[in-house]
Amino acid sequence: MESLQDIAHQIYQRTGVMTSSKDVEKILSAAAATPHFWEIITLSQKPFSVVAEIIELLRQKNLLEVDKNGDIKFNSKGLEYLVSLKIAPKRTYTCHACEGRGINFSKLEDLIKKFDQVTVNRPKAISDYDQGFVTTQTVVGRIALLAERGDLEGKKLLVLGDDDLVSIAAGLSGMPTEIVVMEIDDRLVEYINEVANKYNLPIKAMKYDFRDKLPEEYVGYFDTFITDPPETIEALEICIGRGISALSKEGCAGYFGLTSIEASLEKWNVFQQILASKFKVVVTDIIHNFNHYVNWDYLLNTVGKQYEFVQVEPKLNWYRSSMYRIETLKDSKGIENEYKPCELYVDEEALIYRGDKA
Amino acid sequence: MESLQDIAHQIYQRTGVMTSSKDVEKILSAAAATPHFWEIITLSQKPFSVVAEIIELLRQKNLLEVDKNGDIKFNSKGLEYLVSLKIAPKRTYTCHACEGRGINFSKLEDLIKKFDQVTVNRPKAISDYDQGFVTTQTVVGRIALLAERGDLEGKKLLVLGDDDLVSIAAGLSGMPTEIVVMEIDDRLVEYINEVANKYNLPIKAMKYDFRDKLPEEYVGYFDTFITDPPETIEALEICIGRGISALSKEGCAGYFGLTSIEASLEKWNVFQQILASKFKVVVTDIIHNFNHYVNWDYLLNTVGKQYEFVQVEPKLNWYRSSMYRIETLKDSKGIENEYKPCELYVDEEALIYRGDKA
Numbered sequence: 177m178e179s180l181q182d183i184a185h186q187i188y189q190r191t192g193v194m195t196s197s198k199d200v201e202k203i204l205s206a207a208a209a210t211p212h213f214w215e216i217i218t219l220s221q222k223p224f225s226v227v228a229e230i231i232e233l234l235r236q237k238n239l240l241e242v243d244k245n246g247d248i249k250f251n252s253k254g255l256e257y258l259v260s261l262k263i264a265p266k267r268t269y270t271c272h273a274c275e276g277r278g279i280n281f282s283k284l285e286d287l288i289k290k291f292d293q294v295t296v297n298r299p300k301a302i303s304d305y306d307q308g309f310v311t312t313q314t315v316v317g318r319i320a321l322l323a324e325r326g327d328l329e330g331k332k333l334l335v336l337g338d339d340d341l342v343s344i345a346a347g348l349s350g351m352p353t354e355i356v357v358m359e360i361d362d363r364l365v366e367y368i369n370e371v372a373n374k375y376n377l378p379i380k381a382m383k384y385d386f387r388d389k390l391p392e393e394y395v396g397y398f399d400t401f402i403t404d405p406p407e408t409i410e411a412l413e414i415c416i417g418r419g420i421s422a423l424s425k426e427g428c429a430g431y432f433g434l435t436s437i438e439a440s441l442e443k444w445n446v447f448q449q450i451l452a453s454k455f456k457v458v459v460t461d462i463i464h465n466f467n468h469y470v471n472w473d474y475l476l477n478t479v480g481k482q483y484e485f486v487q488v489e490p491k492l493n494w495y496r497s498s499m500y501r502i503e504t505l506k507d508s509k510g511i512e513n514e515y516k517p518c519e520l521y522v523d524e525e526a527l528i529y530r531g532d533k534a
Numbered sequence: 535m536e537s538l539q540d541i542a543h544q545i546y547q548r549t550g551v552m553t554s555s556k557d558v559e560k561i562l563s564a565a566a567a568t569p570h571f572w573e574i575i576t577l578s579q580k581p582f583s584v585v586a587e588i589i590e591l592l593r594q595k596n597l598l599e600v601d602k603n604g605d606i607k608f609n610s611k612g613l614e615y616l617v618s619l620k621i622a623p624k625r626t627y628t629c630h631a632c633e634g635r636g637i638n639f640s641k642l643e644d645l646i647k648k649f650d651q652v653t654v655n656r657p658k659a660i661s662d663y664d665q666g667f668v669t670t671q672t673v674v675g676r677i678a679l680l681a682e683r684g685d686l687e688g689k690k691l692l693v694l695g696d697d698d699l700v701s702i703a704a705g706l707s708g709m710p711t712e713i714v715v716m717e718i719d720d721r722l723v724e725y726i727n728e729v730a731n732k733y734n735l736p737i738k739a740m741k742y743d744f745r746d747k748l749p750e751e752y753v754g755y756f757d758t759f760i761t762d763p764p765e766t767i768e769a770l771e772i773c774i775g776r777g778i779s780a781l782s783k784e785g786c787a788g789y790f791g792l793t794s795i796e797a798s799l800e801k802w803n804v805f806q807q808i809l810a811s812k813f814k815v816v817v818t819d820i821i822h823n824f825n826h827y828v829n830w831d832y833l834l835n836t837v838g839k840q841y842e843f844v845q846v847e848p849k850l851n852w853y854r855s856s857m858y859r860i861e862t863l864k865d866s867k868g869i870e871n872e873y874k875p876c877e878l879y880v881d882e883e884a885l886i887y888r889g890d891k892a
Contacts, residue, residue, distance in 0.1 A: 194864065198785020202684050262688040262711075269637050269678035274629035276636035278822070283627060320627035326560050330620040353620075427556020441816045442863055448810040448817060458803040460794075461856075462820045464636070498819075505800055506552065 177257055178237065186233060191225040192524040194442050201263055203230050207240070208258055209265040211247035213485045214494035219266050221436045221496075224527045228480055246488035270465075275313060277466050279320045288316050291345050294371060298341060299363045301472040306406055306520070307339045307361070308472040311493060315345045317466065318402065318431065318499070325460075325501065327400040327429040328352055334394070334422050335359075336386060336403035336415065343368055347377030356394065358384035386415050389513045390422055398422050402431040404467070404497075407439040407526070410518035412447050414511065416502075420455055421510030428504045430457070433467040433497035438526050455510060457502040466499035479527055535615055536595065544591060549583040550882040552800050559621055561588050565598070566616055567623040569605035571843045572852035577624050579794045579854075582885045586838055604846035628823075633671060635824050637678045646674050649703050652729060656699060657721040659830040664764055664878070665697045665719070666830040669851060673703045675824065676760065676789065676857070683818075683859065685758040685787040686710055692752070692780050693717075694744060694761035694773065701726055705735030714752065716742030744773050747871045748780055756780050760789040762825070762855075765797040765884070768876035770805050772869065774860075778813055779868030786862045788815070791825040791855035796884050813868060815860040824857035837885055 180197035187195045199222055206219035217227050231248060234240045239254035250258065258264075270276040281288070292312055301307035319342075322328040329351040335343045336358050343357045355378055359365050365381045372379035382391075401422055405415035412434075419430045434444065451457055471490050480486030538555035545553045557580055564577035575585050589606060592598045597612035608616065616622075628634040639646070650670055659665035677700075680686040687709040693701045694716050701715045713736055717723050723739045730737035740749075759780055763773035770792075777788045792802065809815055829848050838844030 196783070196785040196864070198783070201785075205684055264687050266684065267681050267687070269639075269641060269682050271629060271632035271636050271638045273631035274636060278629050278632065278634035278636045279627050280629045281627075323625050324627050326556075326563055326624065329622050329625070425554070425556075427554040427559075436818075441818065441861055444818070445810060445814060445816040445863055448806065452803060452806040452810050456803060458799045459806060459817065459820060460799065460802070461822050462817060464819050464821075503799055505803055506554070 177260065180261065183230065183233065187226055187229050190229050191223070193223050193226050193440055195226055199226065200230060201261070202266075203227055204258060204261070204263050205266040207231065207248060208250065208263065211249050212491055213246065213248060213488060214490040215492060216248070217437060218492065218494045218496060219268070223437060223440060223525050224479065225525075228483055228486055231485060232483060242485045246485045248485050275465075275468070277317045277321075277463060279317050281313070281316065281320075284316050284320055287319065287345065287349055288312055290348050291316060291341075294348065294375060295341050295344060299339075299361075299367055301339060301474070302361075303474045303478060305339070305361055308469045308495065309340045311468045311470055314466070314468050315340055315342055318342055319345050319349050319351075321463075321466075321499070321501075322346075322400060322402070322429075322431065323349070323351055325429065327431075331399035332356075332397065334398040334401040334419065336401055336419055337405075338368060338381070339364060340404060341368070342402055343379045343381065344371055344377065347372060347375070347379045353378065355379040356398070357381035358386070360385050386418050387516050387518060389515055390418055392513070394422055395513055396422070396424050398424060398428070400429050400431070404433045406520045407435060407443070408519050408523045409443060409446055411520045413450055414516045414518050416451070417455065417511030419510070420457060420502075420504065420508060421513060423504055423510075426504050426506050426508065430502045432500050434500055435495070435497040437495065437497075440525050443525065451502060456508045457504055459500060460503050461499065461501035463499040465496045467497040468493040469495040469497075471495075535618065538619065541588065541591065545584055545587050548587045549581070551581050551584050551798055553584055557584065558588060559619070560624075561585055562616060562619070562621050563624040565589065565606060566608065566621065569607050570849055571604065571606060571846065572848040573850055574606070575795060576850065576852045576854060577626070581795060581798060581883050582837065583883075586841055586844055589843060590841060600843045604843045606843050633823075633826070635675045635679075635821060637675050637682075639671070639674065639678075642674050642678055645677065645703065645707055646670055648706050649674060649699075652706065652733060653699050653702060657697075657719070657725055659697060659832070660719075661832045661836060663697070663719055666827045666853065667698045669826045669828055672825050673698055673700055676700055677703050677707050677709075679821075679824075679857070679859075680704075680758060680760070680787075680789065681707070681709060683787065685789075689757035690714075690755065692756040692759040692777065694759055694777055694780075695763075696726060696739070697722060698762060699726070700760055701737050701739065702729055702735065705730060705733070705737045711736065713737040714756070715739035716744070718743050744776050745874050745876060747873055748776055750871070752780055753871055754780070754782050756782060756786070758787050758789070762791045764878045765793065765801070766877050766881045767801060767804055769878045771808055772874045772876050774809070775813065775869030777868070778815060778860075778862065778866060779871060781862055781868075784862050784864050784866065788860045790858050792858055793853070793855040795853060795855075798883050801883065809860060814866045815862050817858060818861050819857065819859035821857040823854045825855040826851040827853040827855075829853075
């Protein structure tokens with residue numbers, strides 16, 4: 177029977193994504209715990225293409241079967257294979273009360289209700305800007321996190337890209353003194369300004385592409401930024417670099433999500449080198465699965481059309497990311513305030529690119 | 535009235551610890567939320583010496599008062615000062631169910647009970663090795679975290695220093711195939727081996743000082759290590775470097791606690807540079823306040839004897855640390871396997887050193 181190392185090597189050849197035998201092991205352990213493809217991604221936190229190709233490879237090797245509903249099940253040969261490798265079904269111990277975020281929502285119930293009411297007519301996620309917004313629990317969890325860390329109350333907040341409508345939740349919380357949204361999608365700019373006017377929230381939204389320089393008046397202006405960057409290295413560097421440039425001094429904070437679904441841990445390492453050595457900021461928190469994304473309409477039209485086990489409606493909000501908090505130090509610095517061309521969305525780890533290509 | 539910047543500068547001169555105006559702000563915000571010195575540290579997560587000196591300075595400036603119980607209270611002048619700086623009492627939103635760790639303990643109740651029974655006669659924490667062990671919830675939370683991340687079941691675990699008795703909890707969980715404890719304190723080596731024998735756990739404890747080279751047979755041997763390192767940069771580098779050297783290949787994991795009470799964020803940044811660039815490992819998780827330490831007997835004999843607000847019995851397990859998880863990549867490497875002399879415990883941020891000096 178095939179070794180994990182052999183499988184890892186074949187997957188690397190098929191996907192171009194660096195894959196280790198431990199990665200394969202984690203995906204097998206996840207697949208042993210659930211028959212649902214999207215949950216295997218959630219449990220293993222590995223790139224879409226890697227997970228899909230491993231399932232496909234195991235099917236070709238006759239170790240698992242896919243039924244007419246797209247459910248994935250190891251057959252007896254497959255189960256023996258797992259035992260021979262000492263791979264057990266993945267265990268989970270996630271707190272039900274807080275979905276693992278560590279945050280008590282009881283003081284936040286009013287904000288949750290208000291946010292849902294106010295944003296009921298929000299614009300739909302569209303693929304043009306790689307959109308996909310987070311759940312209300314996530315948005316309000318972010319507000320609590322920023323507030324608990326002392327980064328919200330009485331502060332000036334920059335939201336760099338806001339399909340999640342964090343600005344509105346922050347405004348409704350009553351805590352920040354000023355909120356600026358810079359957003360590329362006209363629909364969102366307009367929507368956020370409308371809501372801000374209607375509810376008298378201290379928010380100003382403007383059109384902005386983060387490849388462009390920051391408006392001069394906002395360089396070194398804010399206490400806190402939050403963003404949900406595209407996950408190529410270039411985009412991460414520019415987006416977070418802009419955020420840091422917008423902060424006023426040491427002890428300011430930045431928040432952003434990063435997946436291991438579209439960004440391998442190799443990429444995380446490169447990015448952590450940039451954060452620590454180039455930007456000289458400190459990472460104070462990395463909270464696993466903090467951000468849960470609402471399943472977006474265009475998913476099954478854009479990925480994995482050739483696999484019937486992929487072409488099933490997700491039964492859970494499967495796409496999740498870790499929440500990073502960074503803090504500026506005495507010598508922190510962002511990027512030069514000038515136009516920076518960059519590839520935003522496409523590399524070999526990206527969800528859509530692989531789907532298209534495969 | 536004094537600016538935050540002025541206070542920060544004075545505190546830096548008094549303590550030698552880099553202090554920003556945001557640090558001062560966070561300590562004032564914490565002090566506005568509780569009268570109890572040890573809780574101010576917990577809420578602000580700043581170095582002991584910095585917190586103590588700020589409280590002392592504010593008292594000298596007649597902005598707060600300390601009553602006969604050691605309780606700290608802003609007077610009316612102090613409250614006006616806070617308002618003028620727009621500093622609000624610190625808010626907390628920590629999940630009660632999981633104490634913010636994100637872990638559901640309901641599947642772990644048996645393990646909690648068993649661990650408490652088995653370790654009831656554990657050795658006391660002593661200052662010789664900077665000991666102070668964590669709560670049972672913390673130990674069992676660690677077991678759940680390692681298990682959920684796929685780093686425990688069927689794995690070989692190294693525990694590098696084990697006054698927390700993580701090895702015993704891991705053994706009782708039944709998940710690891712092999713557990714090796716390397717520990718400097720003879721009392722603990724003996725105790726852990728006794729318990730392992732009595733309960734037939736797959737644990738072997740041996741005497742080891744992490745400045746010494748690893749036993750050759752354990753280089754590249756383990757799947758996972760866990761440790762609670764002393765917090766000088768040198769000690770962090772050597773201790774975590776040894777752990778990485780003991781791991782077998784990419785995709786292996788290391789866990790360790792790091793405080794911001796004894797390690798400033800400037801130090802965190804230096805250490806993160808080492809992790810990302812020198813060791814080429816990736817940080818996958820930093821979980822705030824994951825580790826709660828049981829108050830140790832020798833505390834009030836070793837710190838802050840000159841402040842009556844420090845000389846009060848802590849009302850909570852005030853000393854906490856963030857839990858780091860790192861994962862090895864293709865090019866990760868630890869340190870050379872040779873003797874490394876280093877200063878373990880003492881630098882200007884350390885708890886005991888400042889207490890002695892101040």
